[in-house]
Amino acid sequence: MNIALLGPTGSGKGSLIHSVVDRFGLHPIALGDVLRQKATYGTALGLLTREFVQNGELVPDEYVDAMVEECFRHLPAGNGTILDGFPRTAGQARFLDDLLADLGQKLDAAIYLNLPEHVILERVARREPQRHDDEPHILRHRLHVFRRMVGPVLKHYYDTGRLVLLHADAPAHEVQLSLTQVLDGVAAGKHPAFSEHDFNFLEQILKPRFEPPTTPDPALNLVLLGGPGSGKGTQAEAVCKTFHLPHVSTGDLFRDNIKRQTELGRLAKGYMDRGELVPDDVTERMVAARLAQPDAAHGFVLDGFPRTVSQAEALDEILHAINKKVTGVVHLEVGDEEIVRRLSGRRICRQCQAPFHMIFKKPRREGVCNHCGGPLYQRDDDKAETILVRLKNYHRQTTPLIAYYRTAGVLTEVKGEGELTAIRAAMLAAVKLFSEEPASATVV
Numbered sequence: 001m002n003i004a005l006l007g008p009t010g011s012g013k014g015s016l017i018h019s020v021v022d023r024f025g026l027h028p029i030a031l032g033d034v035l036r037q038k039a040t041y042g043t044a045l046g047l048l049t050r051e052f053v054q055n056g057e058l059v060p061d062e063y064v065d066a067m068v069e070e071c072f073r074h075l076p077a078g079n080g081t082i083l084d085g086f087p088r089t090a091g092q093a094r095f096l097d098d099l100l101a102d103l104g105q106k107l108d109a110a111i112y113l114n115l116p117e118h119v120i121l122e123r124v125a126r127r128e129p130q131r132h133d134d135e136p137h138i139l140r141h142r143l144h145v146f147r148r149m150v151g152p153v154l155k156h157y158y159d160t161g162r163l164v165l166l167h168a169d170a171p172a173h174e175v176q177l178s179l180t181q182v183l184d185g186v187a188a189g190k191h192p193a194f195s196e197h198d199f200n201f202l203e204q205i206l207k208p209r210f211e212p213p214t215t216p217d218p219a220l221n222l223v224l225l226g227g228p229g230s231g232k233g234t235q236a237e238a239v240c241k242t243f244h245l246p247h248v249s250t251g252d253l254f255r256d257n258i259k260r261q262t263e264l265g266r267l268a269k270g271y272m273d274r275g276e277l278v279p280d281d282v283t284e285r286m287v288a289a290r291l292a293q294p295d296a297a298h299g300f301v302l303d304g305f306p307r308t309v310s311q312a313e314a315l316d317e318i319l320h321a322i323n324k325k326v327t328g329v330v331h332l333e334v335g336d337e338e339i340v341r342r343l344s345g346r347r348i349c350r351q352c353q354a355p356f357h358m359i360f361k362k363p364r365r366e367g368v369c370n371h372c373g374g375p376l377y378q379r380d381d382d383k384a385e386t387i388l389v390r391l392k393n394y395h396r397q398t399t400p401l402i403a404y405y406r407t408a409g410v411l412t413e414v415k416g417e418g419e420l421t422a423i424r425a426a427m428l429a430a431v432k433l434f435s436e437e438p439a440s441a442t443v444v
């Protein structure tokens with residue numbers, strides 16, 4: 001039996017899981033622990049993740065997925081698992097289904113701990129010791145983001161008949177008892193029925209939060225999508241220079257907020273220092289603050305955000321709040337074979353970090369740096385097998401994102417292979433079209 005226990009911060013997932021694992025012989029998998037362990041064990045993936053964290057970059061979901069996969073593949077044989085903190089998105093829920101199917105198993109139930117926001121706020125206020133992110137205004141935003149993200153996850157499990165809503169606004173021992181009863185039922189192949197209250201809750205959490213604005217927005221509010229090695233960064237620079245737009249990348253946002261020691265920067269650094277993922281709500285608030293700056297009034301190029309449909313919805317919400325919307329999305333398309341060719345050829349000088357490439361920028365002497373004579377090496381994330389894992393997970397995550405923007409009528413695809421000048425020209429032409437047509441006319 002495999003179970004995902006879902007619930008907001010303060011819902012008591014950890015202690016509940018602890019209370020049932022022995023009785024049902026379940027192996028607990030807490031996402032936080034998986035990430036911490038990986039970093040300590042020094043596996044390639046763990047090292048990569050640590051590199052992201054140390055460079056102040058968002059750890060892409062595809063890495064998180066890959067770590068969960070590694071964890072499942074190395075589990076000792078047993079009765080099953082109970083997951084805490086995963087899946088966080090509908091994409092991850094589908095990923096988990098595929099993974100378990102591949103292992104000849106399935107996720108039997110997703111149990112959602114349902115409790116009202118005021119109860120969570122009260123509980124967290126009593127938490128000892130207080131964590132640095134327990135302040136009410138941070139927490140309220142976190143819960144808001146959580147609800148938006150969990151909605152599609154709940155829908156996925158509802159549609160596939162595996163969702164259980166557990167009333168968690170009760171003393172701990174009562175919630176434990178209900179969970180035990182639910183698990184007994186699931187083990188016997190029976191899921192509890194939904195009450196009218198449950199249906200009301202589902203309707204609330206699944207309904208669209210706002211209507212998109214109908215007035216056209218003449219600004220060039222652009223999102224640039226492209227996989228690892230697609231050359232997205234270079235193209236973003238060209239677009240920004242030509243159209244006089246600020247380049248907004250999440251990596252820069254993190255570094256800038258941390259350097260200026262903003263509240264969000266300090267918050268993000270706290271997570272990074274503990275080797276934890278920076279939660280989406282922190283990233284979203286950084287993006288929101290940046291896009292509200294005067295230099296973004298006539299547009300911007302977003303690079304590295306959104307990465308998931310849930311983040312795309314967040315972006316819609318952020319822009320809606322300042323009376324804007326996404327006016328164009330360019331997907332820079334590069335075939336997997338070409339990406340492997342590009343990335344696996346990269347070499348870096350161990351001494352001065354100068355980059356080289358075995359095809360595009362060969363060193364004068366093989367394996368030796370032109371500048372300082374230092375030895376060249378291949379980073380773990382440039383090895384072919386790592387690239388393939390990244391690509392597989394990238395596609396899994398990006399395919400729904402691309403569909404999301406295609407449905408919204410704002411997507412253009414540009415081929416990112418061939419002559420650099422030709423790619424650049426195609427890119428600029430695509431953006432020029434966005435600037436000429438009113439947004440409403442691009443809807444197919």
Ligand SMILES: [Zn+2]
Pocket residue numbers: 349350351352353354369370371372373374
């Ligand atoms: Zn060197």
